[in-house]
Amino acid sequence: xxxxxxxxxxxxxxxxxxxxxxxxxxxxxxxxxxxxxxxxxxxxxxxxxxxxxxxxxxxxxxxxxxxxxxxxxxxxxxxxxxxxxxxxxxxxxxxxxxxxxxxxxxxxxxxxxxxxxxxxxxxxxxxxxxxxxxxxxxxxxxxxxxxxxxxxxxxxxxxxxxxxxxxxxxxxxxxxxxxxxxxxx
Ligand code: URA
Numbered sequence: 001x002x003x004x005x006x007x008x009x010x011x012x013x014x015x016x017x018x019x020x021x022x023x024x025x026x027x028x029x030x031x032x033x034x035x036x037x038x039x040x041x042x043x044x045x046x047x048x049x050x051x052x053x054x055x056x057x058x059x060x061x062x063x064x065x066x067x068x069x070x071x072x073x074x075x076x077x078x079x080x081x082x083x084x085x086x087x088x089x090x091x092x093x094x095x096x097x098x099x100x101x102x103x104x105x106x107x108x109x110x111x112x113x114x115x116x117x118x119x120x121x122x123x124x125x126x127x128x129x130x131x132x133x134x135x136x137x138x139x140x141x142x143x144x145x146x147x148x149x150x151x152x153x154x155x156x157x158x159x160x161x162x163x164x165x166x167x168x169x170x171x172x173x174x175x176x177x178x179x180x181x182x183x184x185x
Contacts, residue, residue, distance in 0.1 A: 004033065007108050011085050016101040019086040019094075025052035029081030029109055031074045036185035037177070038115035039063075040106070042124040042156060043084035043094050054080050059158035063121070066157075066171065070178040077181070079113050081106065083128050099128050116184055118149050119177055122156025141173045143180070150180055 002010060011026050020026075027044035030053050039055075047057030055063055064074060072078060084094045084102045094102075110118070120126040126134050129151065130144065136155060144151045154173035155166050 001111050002108055004112060007105065007112070011105050014085070014101075014105075017086065017098045019084070019088050019098060022089060023086040024049050026085050027052055027054050027082065027087070028085060029079060030054050031079040032076055033079055033113055035077055035079045035113060036116045037072070037078040037119070037181050038110065038113055038117065039078055039080040039119045039121055040125045040129060041080070041082045041121040043082050043098075044087040045091050045158075046087065049087035054082055055157075059156065059161055062160060063157040066174055070174055072178060072181065079109075079115065081109055083124055093124055099124065103128060116150060117177065117180055118151045120151065120153040122159065125156075126153045140169060141176055143176075150184070152177060152180075 008028055011028055014020055014026070025044075025048075027048045041055060044054060045057045045059070048054055048060070054060065067073070067078070074080065083099050083106060085105060086098075086102075088094050088098065118129065120129050123136050126136060130153065134153065136153060140154045142152065152173065155170050157170070160166050160170050
């Protein structure tokens, strides 16, 4: 297992995929690296690629605000990162090869943070963390205990921006995360 600096440097010098050659910034992760709560999204969007920080665009702001309302703050309570560290062109879903090239970095991040709770944001995070058999609309809000982690899944915040009817369920899922956090962390 690499320590933070070596892991960061490895990501920075990674050009395994085409999107690595096209990025403006590698988007590593943000928040408290010792947090007991970890959120995992899909891949950086345009704002994240420009700034180099995950979840700072519209979807990220929505998530950050919702979590602040639940008294969960990025600097203190959680760490947040993505399946892929580089932005796929036109915000497409990362392809299997891109996700698989990047997963060892994520596994190393998880090993370093040692969270008790992992929240998968959206279908891509769900697929590569939990597997193909899960479905966001059917399984969101469920809790799975695996390898010592409590894992749950919910909509990606960009889905909430597109479809207002998902807002209530998203909020319920985040409240469930808050309850679990208060219970075990
Ligand atoms: N969407 C993601 O999945 N991650 C980000 O960092 C930004 C938008």
